[in-house]
Structure formats: C-alpha cells, structure tokens
Amino acid sequence: MAPGVAVLDYGSGNLRSAVRALERAGADVTLTSDFDTALGADGLVVPGVGAYAACMQGLRSVRGEWVIGRRLAGGRPVLGICVGMQILFETGIEHGVTTPGCGEWPGTVERIEADIVPHMGWNTVDVADGSTLFDGIDDERFYFVHSYGVRRWELEEPNPAMPARVTWTSYAGDRFVAAVENGPLSATQFHPEKSGDAGAALLRNWVTSLS
Template sequence: MTQPRVVVLDYGSGNLRSAVRAVERAGAEVTLTGDFQTALDADGLLVPGVGAYAACMAGLRAIKGERIIGRRLAGGRPVLGICVGMQVLFERGVEHGVETEGCDEWPGVVERIQAPVVPHMGWNTVDVPAGTTLFDGIEDERFYFVHSYAVRDWTLETNDRTRAPLVTWSEHGGDRFVAAVENGPLTATQFHPEKSGDAGAALLRSWVRSLR
C-alpha cells in the first residue's frame, strides 16, 4: 500500500522539523514546501504555526496559503491546522489590540485567554464530543499545549444544511477554549500533537489513515 503524500506547509513559521518527523512516523510520505501546486496536489496538507497571529497570516498570504487552504477544502481535500495553524482558520485574531483577518473558514475570534496564568503551557485533558474519529481511543489522554490565545466562544449556525463541526474543548485557569475541531476535510488542534507523546502520535496516525 502506498503511503499518503502530505505537505507540511512552509511559510516561515517556526521549527517545522518535529512536525515533519511526527507525520512521517504516522505513516505518510512528507514534503516540506511552500509551493502552491505541490500543496494543492498532496493527499493531506498540514498547516503548522507558532508565534503571533498577524505574523503567521502575513507569511501565509505571502505564499497564497489561504487560497491553497480554500481550494483544497472546496474540493473536499484534507487539511490539518496545528496551534496558530488552527487559529488562522478562524475569522480573525486580536492580539495587543491589533485585529488581523484570518482565513475565515470558521466564524470566531482568537483572543487572549482569560486566566490567572498565561501562557497556558503544558499537559492538559480535553473534553471530546460524541462521534469523534480524531480522538477515538484517546479520549481520556492528555495533550501538550503552549499558547496565550484561543477561540473562547463558538457560535456556528448550520441551519441543518450541513453537519455541524465536532468541537473539542479544554480549560485553563477556569477559562474554556476550543482545543480541536473536526469539520469534514478540515481538522485542527490547538495543542501540539507532535509534542504530545503516544496520544499525539495516535491522533496523527488516525489523520494519516483518513487520507487513504
């Protein structure tokens, strides 16, 4: 059986080697590139992201990354966003009073977590919805987070036309936030599966299997 081809999107955001290695270990053939056509043609696209929302969006737009994501999703082709790579999929981000437009695949605002200690850094549990495939068998595991911003409010009206996304939540310092989303071909995690040990490895295997 041939391995699914995954592109880890290189748009100048952080250390991508750990993501590449983790997806290779999950059973995919991985290319690290910012090339438009290669990213469009792959079986799966992983959008990483670390640092500031505005900087990530600028890097993404520089390689037309938002168009790659949009075109892939229009064709039902899988995309996985991680950390800020998840945050940029939402409508907009607000950091230090600066508002930045995101990819607008989902409604919602990425804003500072309202907790006594920020950043939220370390291992945490997640509250998984019924029907998840991403967390199948790892519902009770802990995952590794490092972030100061998140989506704290999710309001999506489907009007019964489409299946509602499956939203996984987590909590830090009494503040709830979106930890993961499963929405047809579009999947995203606020935590870092590549830093989340066996549970993260299982989640990535599950995603890579879904690409076959």
C-alpha cells in the first residue's frame, strides 16, 4: 500500500506541482488544511513560497505550527520545502521585519549576501554524510529560487542517536543550508518538485522512508 502523504494547504501556493511530484514518487497524496488529516498522515509536506511573515500567518491560520510540533513529538515524518523549510527555524528577518517561526530548529533566516538576488537556477550541493534524502543523487543539481536562507547552523546535538545531517550550497560567494535531515524532520531550500529527475529521486527516497 502506498504511504499516505498530506500536503499542507495554508494558502502558500505552488501546491499542485508538489502534489503531482509526490504522486509520481509513489505516495497517496491528500491536499488538506484539516488538522486531523495532516496529523494522521504517514508523512506531512509543508511547502512554501513568498514572504516568511505571510507564510507564518497562513500557517498559523490552519494551526500548522501545532500539527508540525505534534507530529514531531510522536516521531512522525515532516518534510519542508523552500519557505516551508525556512519557517521551521526560530526567526525570519525580511526588510527589517523580524517574524517568529516554528522554532523546531534554532537559527535565523536572513538575506543572502550576494549582489544579485534571488538565487534562481540550478546548483550543486555539498551532501552530508549518511544522507537518506540524497541517496544515489549526491552529484546532481537542484533548482533554487530564493533571496533568503539560513547561513549559520546553530543546533547543539546532545542526542547522538538523532544527528542533524546538514547539506550546504553556495551562491555568489555566500554559503547557506540547502537541506537538513534531523530524525523525523527533513527540509530542502530548493524545490525538488522542480528539480527534474534528481528532485524526483529525492522525493522517492523520502516517500520510501515512510514505509
């Protein structure tokens, strides 16, 4: 039986492409804003495009931060994509405005230090050792489109049984987080649903891990 994946609909946009990509990856996908449906799925995907503050406002409107926290407390998988990764961190700063995030990881989302933003296009990544998401695709390119990112990884890791595997990338001389795998919580700054065969393989790896 295919794993059941809920894609959280909180008004962020770009949802249908994520749904189709996850279906192609072998999941039984439900697009939902319902708390109980999102809580009960085998896997939850939190997409996100646009401004950090707007995404947090939309997330809170459907109690998304609560469902993420409840799932993680029970060891149930969550995958964040693009701004859906960024809102998992403690704080976002855009245009001088500081917005609290979900706080699942410490750290700040801030403007990339580059003369030209957004960072838009295909880029390689420096894959963390032992990665499950990037199994078999560690030399591939992935599609990014963003102006903000996490430039410092700040999580202290007292639990060696659940290490954080952090994958990095660089643009115009700046270095920032491209993906994280930390127990049941995973996230990518790039868009796997727009990353061709490599992105499809990454989503298959995540969907397979739900079984």
